[in-house]
Amino acid sequence: MSFSQVMQTYDLLDSAHISGARVAEWLQQNGAKQVDVQKIEGEHGFTDFIRVTIPGSAGRISGGSAPTLGVIGRLGGIGARPSRIGIVSDADGAIVALATALKALHMQAQGDQLPGDLIISTHICPDAPTTPHEPVPFMGSPVDTATMNKHEVTPEMDAILSVDTTKGNRITNFKGVTISPTVKEGYILPVSDDLVDIIQIVSGCPARVLPLSLYDITPYGNDLYHVNSILQPATATKAPVVGVAITTEIAVPGCATGASHLPDLDVATRFCLEVAKAWGAKGLHFYDQKQFEHAQALYGSLSQLQTLGR
Numbered sequence: 001m002s003f004s005q006v007m008q009t010y011d012l013l014d015s016a017h018i019s020g021a022r023v024a025e026w027l028q029q030n031g032a033k034q035v036d037v038q039k040i041e042g043e044h045g046f047t048d049f050i051r052v053t054i055p056g057s058a059g060r061i062s063g064g065s066a067p068t069l070g071v072i073g074r075l076g077g078i079g080a081r082p083s084r085i086g087i088v089s090d091a092d093g094a095i096v097a098l099a100t101a102l103k104a105l106h107m108q109a110q111g112d113q114l115p116g117d118l119i120i121s122t123h124i125c126p127d128a129p130t131t132p133h134e135p136v137p138f139m140g141s142p143v144d145t146a147t148m149n150k151h152e153v154t155p156e157m158d159a160i161l162s163v164d165t166t167k168g169n170r171i172t173n174f175k176g177v178t179i180s181p182t183v184k185e186g187y188i189l190p191v192s193d194d195l196v197d198i199i200q201i202v203s204g205c206p207a208r209v210l211p212l213s214l215y216d217i218t219p220y221g222n223d224l225y226h227v228n229s230i231l232q233p234a235t236a237t238k239a240p241v242v243g244v245a246i247t248t249e250i251a252v253p254g255c256a257t258g259a260s261h262l263p264d265l266d267v268a269t270r271f272c273l274e275v276a277k278a279w280g281a282k283g284l285h286f287y288d289q290k291q292f293e294h295a296q297a298l299y300g301s302l303s304q305l306q307t308l309g310r
Helices: 003-013 020-029 089-109 145-152 193-203 232-236 262-280 289-299
Strands: 034-042 045-054 069-074 118-124 159-165 176-179 241-247
Touching: 003 020, 003 089, 003 262, 020 034, 020 045, 020 089, 020 118, 034 145, 045 089, 045 145, 069 089, 069 145, 069 232, 069 262, 089 118, 089 159, 089 241, 089 262, 118 145, 145 232, 159 232, 159 262, 176 193, 176 262, 193 262, 241 262
Parallel strands: 069 118, 069 159, 159 241
Antiparallel strands: 034 045, 045 118, 176 241
């Protein structure tokens, strides 16, 4: 179980004084050796990007060949101060990402090292702005999405799980954790059977799938509707990306406080860890490589969907 790590992470982030430096210190106290923090200024303030790398027993850092998994906590901010007091629903992505790091470090200390390297990135902003959106307001961010991708997506990530609160819509009327189809280089690919197996095992429920449109996998800034930023990392990499969405039965604003459901965050954290185990052991596929190559042969590259277009 990772519930203890989720609770510790929630308590740490639920502060007006939290910073990337404080989170880095906390991770280092729990055994992290490679933690990077960068404070980035934007038009509406600043945020601290944080990245922690946890070497695997057969990962590239130690000279092995096991593939690397990236887990990105996507959000605008963990707080919307001064307009809202306390941690907001939008913080769920950061909580899951950092709880995944904490649990992996705990496993390592207990002799259970992941096979592949694990790279976890997110950002810490306790006073992010909010922006109008239908059906509920979005959390804004001090920095734009391109900046987030620059600091959260790395070339070393062979596959990416992008974790994001996805409660501000009327389509995914299910409380829990939903996964998206795999997205790669502008293609929305079939849902991975391997990931379906894992989400069903860790949740004990039938898999739910987040519906996507082509708009959702294009970059922000093109004036097209996006369900949220969950698939924005897919615009900055050739690696396969799958969204891990924290969802509810009703539309909940990202700037709402008191709206984080820790059992759901525990499911998402355990899902990320189980994917990391299987991915590093080369026992999991995010997509069918032959089918993808066949699709490209038939229809060509769709990488233009990773750009702002004409």
